[in-house]
Amino acid sequence: MDYNNYPNPYNYHDTQAMVSKTSAVMKQVYLKMTAALAVTGGVALWCANSMSYLHFVATNSWFQWVLIIGIFGMVFAINGALRKLSSGAATLLFYVFAVLFGLWTAPIFVIYTGASIAKTFFITAGTFAAMSVYGYTTNKDLTKFGNILFMALIGLIIASLVNIFLRSDGLQWIISIFGVLIFVGLTAWDTQTIKKMAMMMSNEQVGRLATIGAMSLYMDFINLFLYLLQFFGRSND
Numbered sequence: 157m158d159y160n161n162y163p164n165p166y167n168y169h170d171t172q173a174m175v176s177k178t179s180a181v182m183k184q185v186y187l188k189m190t191a192a193l194a195v196t197g198g199v200a201l202w203c204a205n206s207m208s209y210l211h212f213v214a215t216n217s218w219f220q221w222v223l224i225i226g227i228f229g230m231v232f233a234i235n236g237a238l239r240k241l242s243s244g245a246a247t248l249l250f251y252v253f254a255v256l257f258g259l260w261t262a263p264i265f266v267i268y269t270g271a272s273i274a275k276t277f278f279i280t281a282g283t284f285a286a287m288s289v290y291g292y293t294t295n296k297d298l299t300k301f302g303n304i305l306f307m308a309l310i311g312l313i314i315a316s317l318v319n320i321f322l323r324s325d326g327l328q329w330i331i332s333i334f335g336v337l338i339f340v341g342l343t344a345w346d347t348q349t350i351k352k353m354a355m356m357m358s359n360e361q362v363g364r365l366a367t368i369g370a371m372s373l374y375m376d377f378i379n380l381f382l383y384l385l386q387f388f389g390r391s392n393d
Contacts, residue, residue, distance in 0.1 A: 174355055181354035181362055181369075182292070188247065188370035192254040193377065199258025204265030213263065223260040230256060234371060243363025250367050250374075257378060264385065272390035279388060280381040287340055288373070291347030302345040308338050328386070335383035343376040 203209045213219055230253040234246060241249070264273065291298065312334055319327050350369035357365055 177362075178351055178354040181357075181366060182351065184362070184366035185350060185369040185373065188250065188366055189374045189377070192250060192370065192374045195251055195254040196258040196261065196378070199255050200262040201265060203259060203262035209262070210266065220260065223256055226256050227253065227260065231371075231375075235368065241364075243367065246364055246367045250371055253371070254374070261378075261382070264382075264389075267392060268385065268389040269392055272388055273385070276381060276385045276388040280377065280384055283340060283384075284343055284373075284377050284380060287343040288347045291344035292351055294344075294348065298345045298348050301341060302349070305338055305341045305345060308334065309342070312338060332383045332386040336380065336387075339376050339380040339383065343373065343380070346372045346376055 230249065234249050234253065237246075237249075312331060315327065315331050319331060346369070350365070350372070353365055353369075354362070
């Protein structure tokens with residue numbers, strides 16, 4: 157996500173007030189992220205129990221590509237239009253995005269056992285929480301690591317697209333390992349970046365930052381979960 161488009165017209169001299177404001181913003185971020193995860197999980201579970209939906213997906217492979225394109229399109233649309241939209245409109249788009257992700261991830265409830273999905277979710281939650289706390293509390297500047305992780309993410313996307321056609325199990329394991337490492341790092345980096353922006357923003361910009369921050373951390377969580385599922389997921393077969 158691009159946080160650099162937000163101006164910093166204010167200087168805060170009251171440290172306590174700045175800490176309180178930053179904490180309030182982060183609470184909004186985590187609340188919105190949690191709500192979006194609940195939306196995604198609810199939609200995915202409902203679709204997984206709908207035989208008509210599963211049949212439609214199984215017999216119309218193009219639909220998955222439509223969802224993928226829609227998800228990427230929503231990422232750019234929300235990020236690009238955020239400064240023009242009201243906080244409420246941006247939040248609504250974010251939840252529409254969460255619904256699309258739910259539609260896309262629904263098949264995992266058919267592929268993997270419920271127990272292994274639950275186990276992976278809790279492992280993801282623990283890992284995410286630890287790295288987010290680290291990103292929030294560390295005094296180390298993670299900016300240079302963010303640039304490296306972003307380049308690694310581009311490589312990961314390219315490798316994933318290539319493997320769609322190669323269908324190599326070995327390459328998929330390598331992709332999954334690097335996917336876990338990249339999104340563990342991005343969780344810490346995104347958290348620190350959101351914290352820094354929260355310190356600098358005016359009150360009028362807080363709602364927008366909370367939405368874009370929630371979306372960044374939501375993407376980190378979802379992707380970390382999906383990659384960890386490659387290791388901890390147990391097939392229903």
